[in-house]
Amino acid sequence: MNIFSSRLRIIKRKYLPLIKSLQTALLLITGLAGYMSARCPVHNIPTVLGLTGSLLLSISGSTVLNMWYDRDIDAIMPRTSKRPLSTGETKPKEALTFGLIISATGIGWALLLDPLYGVIVFAGLFFDVVVYTIWLKRRTAWSIVWGGISGGMPVLAGRVLGAGQVDWVGITLALGVLFWIPTHILTFSIRYHDDYQKAKVPTFPSTYSFQTTRLIIAISSVLATITFGAAAYGVGLTWGFLRLLAVLSAGLFILAVQSLRSPSERITFGLFKYASLYMLSAMLLMFLTGF
Amino acid sequence: MRKISILDRILLLVTVFLAAYQISYGLNGLDPFPTWSYTVGFGVLLVASLLLIILGFEGLESHIVVIISTLIPLSISLGLITEHFSRFTSLYSAFFIVGFFSVAVTRYAVKERTATIILSAIHGIAGVLITLLPVILCVTGDVSPGYILVGLGGALIGLGGLLLAFLKAGKPILPRETILSVLPGLLLSMTASYLIGFLLK
Numbered sequence: 001m002n003i004f005s006s007r008l009r010i011i012k013r014k015y016l017p018l019i020k021s022l023q024t025a026l027l028l029i030t031g032l033a034g035y036m037s038a039r040c041p042v043h044n045i046p047t048v049l050g051l052t053g054s055l056l057l058s059i060s061g062s063t064v065l066n067m068w069y070d071r072d073i074d075a076i077m078p079r080t081s082k083r084p085l086s087t088g089e090t091k092p093k094e095a096l097t098f099g100l101i102i103s104a105t106g107i108g109w110a111l112l113l114d115p116l117y118g119v120i121v122f123a124g125l126f127f128d129v130v131v132y133t134i135w136l137k138r139r140t141a142w143s144i145v146w147g148g149i150s151g152g153m154p155v156l157a158g159r160v161l162g163a164g165q166v167d168w169v170g171i172t173l174a175l176g177v178l179f180w181i182p183t184h185i186l187t188f189s190i191r192y193h194d195d196y197q198k199a200k201v202p203t204f205p206s207t208y209s210f211q212t213t214r215l216i217i218a219i220s221s222v223l224a225t226i227t228f229g230a231a232a233y234g235v236g237l238t239w240g241f242l243r244l245l246a247v248l249s250a251g252l253f254i255l256a257v258q259s260l261r262s263p264s265e266r267i268t269f270g271l272f273k274y275a276s277l278y279m280l281s282a283m284l285l286m287f288l289t290g291f
Numbered sequence: 292m293r294k295i296s297i298l299d300r301i302l303l304l305v306t307v308f309l310a311a312y313q314i315s316y317g318l319n320g321l322d323p324f325p326t327w328s329y330t331v332g333f334g335v336l337l338v339a340s341l342l343l344i345i346l347g348f349e350g351l352e353s354h355i356v357v358i359i360s361t362l363i364p365l366s367i368s369l370g371l372i373t374e375h376f377s378r379f380t381s382l383y384s385a386f387f388i389v390g391f392f393s394v395a396v397t398r399y400a401v402k403e404r405t406a407t408i409i410l411s412a413i414h415g416i417a418g419v420l421i422t423l424l425p426v427i428l429c430v431t432g433d434v435s436p437g438y439i440l441v442g443l444g445g446a447l448i449g450l451g452g453l454l455l456a457f458l459k460a461g462k463p464i465l466p467r468e469t470i471l472s473v474l475p476g477l478l479l480s481m482t483a484s485y486l487i488g489f490l491l492k
Contacts, residue, residue, distance in 0.1 A: 238315070239319075240314065240315035240316055240318070240319065241315055243314050243315070243318075243326075243327075243330045243334075244311055244314045244315045246330075246334075247314060247330065247333075247334030247337055247338065248337075248338070250334065250338065251337075251338035251341065251342070254338070254355075254359070255342070258353070258355060262353070266346060266349065267346075270342070270345045270346045270350075273345045274341065274342070274345055277341065277345075
């Protein structure tokens with residue numbers, strides 16, 4: 001019992017922080033929402049469990065591999081310098097092995113569940129780890145587009161698993177996530193501008209300007225709300241849910257415009273938080289529609 | 292400025308859920324015009340409560356908060372007029388547009404004192420309508436007595452609007468700290484009164 005609890009403590013200390021739990025949970029919810037949006041029978045417990053397990057492992061795996069690759073810049077940035085790979089709590093080889101094992105298990109499980117679903121989950125991991133993190137993140141600020149595409153893969157994968165095919169609703173849902181990503185990531189890059197500068201990671205605020213970045217955030221917020229609105233209509237949300245989504249979208253739009261008109265750290269980080277809540281709410285509405 | 296507490300956040304979160312319920316389920320079966328009028332009113336309540344949770348009471352400092360908040364009594368009173376007294380729809384829609392733009396323009400273009408008078412007048416008229424119309428409807432027997440709670444919500448929004456308006460004008464009726472400490476509870480009571488009132492209609 002003592003050995004078991006001490007191992008649990010080690011896992012909690014060394015490995016769990018490698019999985020960004022909130023981000024992973026949000027992406028997992030998008031996957032479940034995509035699945036439920038196809039109005040699958042919710043009592044199909046094995047499929048729901050398979051979707052949850054395979055997505056959880058794949059998303060966590062890609063996060064661990066990102067952290068393993070970015071350990072040098074994480075150590076430079078004050079915000080991330082306490083991560084276990086930066087502090088030496090977890091050895092790089094341990095993190096790489098852990099990341100590869102859970103990624104492979106997640107992808108394998110996904111392929112067994114449904115080949116097309118598995119391919120999309122794999123594409124998400126490939127875009128995130130190889131294209132975004134390894135290839136582009138240190139070269140161009142535009143790398144976030146690829147980060148956005150990989151962020152849209154869980155919802156598309158969930159939709160494909162439910163609907164059995166890639167349809168326009170699934171692509172629109174993924175596009176919604178893609179347009180939402182700048183609101184989320186760029187507000188973060190404004191807030192932690194100095195950190196990214198220190199680590200020499202190109203971001204929109206450093207490559208262009210803060211004002212241009214805020215303009216892009218406002219534009220992408222509008223595009224995200226329009227795209228989610230179209231997807232919600234395609235999913236068949238009730239008029240009541242559509243009205244609620246419209247209200248939440250209006251809030252996002254107003255906050256984005258306010259951030260453009262009267263920029264401040266409080267508004268910027270408020271927008272970051274609201275955008276996360278918006279995504280969560282939009283996905284919960286899609287999810288509830290499945291019942 | 293008073294920091295927002297955990298209890299404030301909980302009260303505001305419940306307000307968010309109640310407003311979300313009202314928008315999603317509470318307006319079914321109404322004509323499009325009143326539906327969208329109520330949606331705007333409850334939508335502003337929902338977003339305002341969410342923003343207070345996220346930004347804290349500092350969010351109230353902005354002019355835009357005052358302007359957008361005016362939509363709550365204006366939209367709910369417009370919804371009541373279009374639902375129950377449809378012959379006045381055009382007249383009250385005109386008041387809605389003129390009232391809203393007057394508040395928006397005077398916030399930026401004239402002295403604070405004049406802006407506050409305009410704001411109080413618009414809030415006052417809309418608040419009195421929301422308070423009295425449900426009472427009239429209950430007395431005439433057009434709706435069940437429980438609908439009077441919508442009137443109570445109107446009285447509460449009138450009270451909240453006036454407290455905030457005079458606070459912004461630099462002549463607070465109550466101390467700033469007191470106003471901010473009762474605001475989340477006031478928003479929740481108001482939303483709950485509306486919701487229950489509409490349910491009992």
